[in-house]
Amino acid sequence: MSDLAFDYAPVGLAVLDRRIITRCNLQFAATFGGTAGDYTGMLVAELYPSQEDYNRIGAVLQQPEAQSGSYNDERIMRRRSGELFWCRVRGRSVTPHAPFQVGIWSFADISEDRPVVSLTPREREVAILTCKGLSAKEIGKQLELSYRTVESHRAHLLQKFEARKLPELVAKLTGMPL
Numbered sequence: 785m786s787d788l789a790f791d792y793a794p795v796g797l798a799v800l801d802r803r804i805i806t807r808c809n810l811q812f813a814a815t816f817g818g819t820a821g822d823y824t825g826m827l828v829a830e831l832y833p834s835q836e837d838y839n840r841i842g843a844v845l846q847q848p849e850a851q852s853g854s855y856n857d858e859r860i861m862r863r864r865s866g867e868l869f870w871c872r873v874r875g876r877s878v879t880p881h882a883p884f885q886v887g888i889w890s891f892a893d894i895s896e897d898r899p900v901v902s903l904t905p906r907e908r909e910v911a912i913l914t915c916k917g918l919s920a921k922e923i924g925k926q927l928e929l930s931y932r933t934v935e936s937h938r939a940h941l942l943q944k945f946e947a948r949k950l951p952e953l954v955a956k957l958t959g960m961p962l
Contacts, residue, residue, distance in 0.1 A: 791820075796891035800875075802884050803828050803842070815871075815893050817864035833862050836905045845883045853880030857912070858958075860900060861891070869895035898957070901944045910937040914950070915957050 790797060796812030798805050805823045813820045816831060832838040837859070845855060854876050861871040875889040903911065906927075913923045920934040927934070938950070947953035 796893075798823070798828075798889050798891065799886070800828060800884075800889055801886050812891060815863075815891055816861075822864070831861050831863075833860050833868055834905070837908075840905060840909075842884075853877045853883070855883075858894065860903075860908075868900045869893055870898040870900060871895075903941075903944070907937050907941060907944075910934055911941055911957055914938065914941070915954055 790807075791809050793809055793811060796809065796815040798808040798812050800806065805826045805828055808820050808823045810820060813823065816823070829835065829838040832841070841857075841859070854874075856872070856874040858870060858872050860868050861873075862868055870893070872892040872894050873889065875887050877883045877885070877887040879885040879887075909927060910923055913926060918926070920931040920938065923929070923934045924931040938953070941957075942948070942950075942953050945953055945956045947956055
């Protein structure tokens with residue numbers, strides 16, 4: 785019965801061992817393209833838009849605040865076809881002291897709620913922290929940037945998302961209705 789629940793869960797599920805997919809369900813395969821068997825043994829890095837994004841998430845998972853064993857975010861991922869899409873990612877490590885050892889991860893396609901806009905890795909970081917409600921000075925401190933640099937990144941984000949003000953940008957980034 786537990787295999788049935790895993791295989792037919794309405795959200796994409798994958799078991800990762802040292803960031804290699806050891807098993808995934810039908811919805812995961814439908815979300816990323818192909819069959820579940822196509823992913824066995826695949827390095828999850830192949831589903832990220834870039835190696836930089838993969839490395840950045842890996843670094844975040846090594847931070848002390850991520851040592852709880854649970855993690856979640858919303859990020860852009862890449863389907864097997866190369867198409868980029870917004871994805872809600874949640875994970876739980878079986879070994880919190882070694883977050884990459886074994887974990888179960890869920891992947892939900894949220895692209896209907898958000899447009900995919902080409903962002904630099906730094907713009908992505910600023911966008912995520914902006915959505916968490918941090919001020920430009922707080923973001924600057926966290927990313928070791930001047931608040932003016934953060935404001936410059938925000939100005940680019942406003943332009944790319946065709947938003948007039950910061951609340952409109954946040955609404956577009958989070959998929960909230962305006």
